Amino acid sequence: MFLALREIRRARLRFGLLAGAIGLLVFLLLFQLTLLNSLLDAFTGALENQSGEIVVYSEDARLSLEGSLVQPDQLEAVAGVDGVAASGPLGVNTFTVTAGGTQQDAALFGYELDGPGEPTTLTDGRLPERDGEGVAPAADAEDGYAIGDVIELAGGAVTIEIVGVADDIQYSVQPTVFVSWPTYEAASTAVNPNARAVLASVVVAQPAEGRDAAEVAEAIDGAVEGVEAVTRQAAVDESPGVTSVSQSFQVIFLLLYVVVTLVAGFFFLIVTVQKLDALVLLRAVGAPPGYLVRSLLVQVGIVAVAGVLLGVGLAVGVLAGVSAAVPSAELFVIPSFGPTAQAALLVLVLVVAASAVSVRRVLKADPADAVGKATFGGLG
């Protein structure tokens, strides 16, 4: 232990560089992990946190909310399927709105107030009770979406008063306001007087009590032509973009974990090989192999913990800095404890596992070699 610490003190640059490399890799990992989680929440939060347990798309939309348009006869047919307790239209579109005195992009989610589709994560205020009222994401409150604020569309032709705020109800990384279906219709026709009809993007439905949502979705698929019905969770998980974003990030994470393992493993292997003569000598003067292995593991532990702490510190510092400097950069939030701890723990485990080759090398150091080495006064 004493030797391990003294060696680190004497070779600060080497051990510092390794801890720095691990720290940077951990930083990169946490930065991207945070980005992925915020991105997925901001992409599909509104869909995930609305009350309809079943989402029915037009068949050719392949679960894309933007690409789906449900015809009135399909909307009616879904309501008549056995096992559907309630159903209604959900309209989704992006509009230019004036909020907080500035023009912004915002999505409207229009649903029937007495039907499914309302936001389920209300944190303050109330749900809309009449046309012209809306619930907005709590995260956007400061940008003109706080309770009592009024947002305008089409130069004031349609106004929406925010009466409640809810958590995680963004869609496509933009402010999203849940409004009544007639308000959504009015907004659609106000921004485009040429509009011929305002159709629902999807149908949202509730299964009857005691019925399984997946089974009812299957029944809808079988009974209504030209639609694809899935559970709410499937709609979120299989949204276009979500799969490709997740898969892309998984490849990046895999490469980062491989690099961190290789860097740590090879570093300790080189250092061990470089001091093999000294290890042989220590063994020859009576140091037990366990002592040498413990010394190595202490170094591995110190470097790994220092690297992880550096990485976590960097990630928290940089992300907090970015989110403070650019309030609109909502994707850059301080990493949450669970995923951070998980990633940090995995890096620690990988670094320790990577030192296994070096441990083996230490255990193979034969004290008898000391008398054979010319450098130790042996015959060589």
Next chain:
Amino acid sequence: MRLALRELWRRPGRFAIAGGVLTFITLLLLFLGGLLDGLYLGSTGVLRAQEPALVVYADDARLSVIRSQLDAPTREAIEGVDGVEATYGIGVSLLAALPPGADAGSDDVVDVAVIGYEGGVAGVDDPPAAGEAYADSTLEGDVDVGDTLEIGPENVPVEVIGWVDDTSYLNQAGLWVEAATWREILAASIPAAAVGEDTFQVLTVEVAEGADADEVAAAIDDATGTTETVTTEEAILALPGVSQQTSTFNAIIGTTFFIAAVVTALFFALVTIERVALYGVLKAVGASSGQIAAGLAAQAVTVAVGSFLIGGALMLLAAQVLPDSIPLRLEVSRAVQSLGGLVLASVVGAAISFRRVIRIDPASAIS
């Protein structure tokens, strides 16, 4: 320098450690760069193909093509502005298309961006006849020339009559049709977004020779009072997510280069410690610190280039097995940029050891 390269040649295994790590860092760099290029090129093809210098939007569209509408009187006002040589209308609708024999809802359905246009597009001929389209070549394999695609929920038929390259929009393959066909498809498929006759979503503006594009843009907005005119480059960056993606990925790629430099620094720091005695001897027989440092730099460059070549080959193989849903595009320019960055990072990393080399005393050879 020769000695350093000979060492590399004779004992390549010694450098395998740094090479192995740099190979994986190369993979990471190429994957990140490929993702960025895939997202950027796949999103921006339609706007990058526009030859005119300016793009005009309705001012309440906030530079969103899909939310913008410009009618005939507005166009007339734009065409009357000094410095405007010609205008071309553009309209884009993102829809699903059904190739012949495909089932709706199956994986055979293709995502397309139906683009109504009038001209001024590089690599795309003048608009085809009504009901015909030039298709982006990313659809090749799913669609053949002569196929009739059924567009949108109302299955509007459009026949593909030829291919065009690199014209995707928001990662959906471009399908170039004449303006009336686009309006018909839009009204049938997305009735709420239907536009009136002679209305386009945006106009591209060719600036007269000698006129300043920025001044013309300002004059257009003054003349209409209802438009926002930007350069084509600004229009590209205004596409949803493009500038955010680019800056985020560039930050990640920059950090990865930094990691490459740290890893190289670590490796050469260890190698230098091992060779202190040897360098002492070399200095004693007349080698200068500069020569030894140059040797280290040469080794760093060789290891970086070798790792890049292996990593690049592995990336090409990986690209064959990665799922299609990952929007990866491996571009030569990105590879050259990554190689340059990796070599630079490696030399900078190796330079950390130069200080130690300079401090080696030749007298240590006899002590």
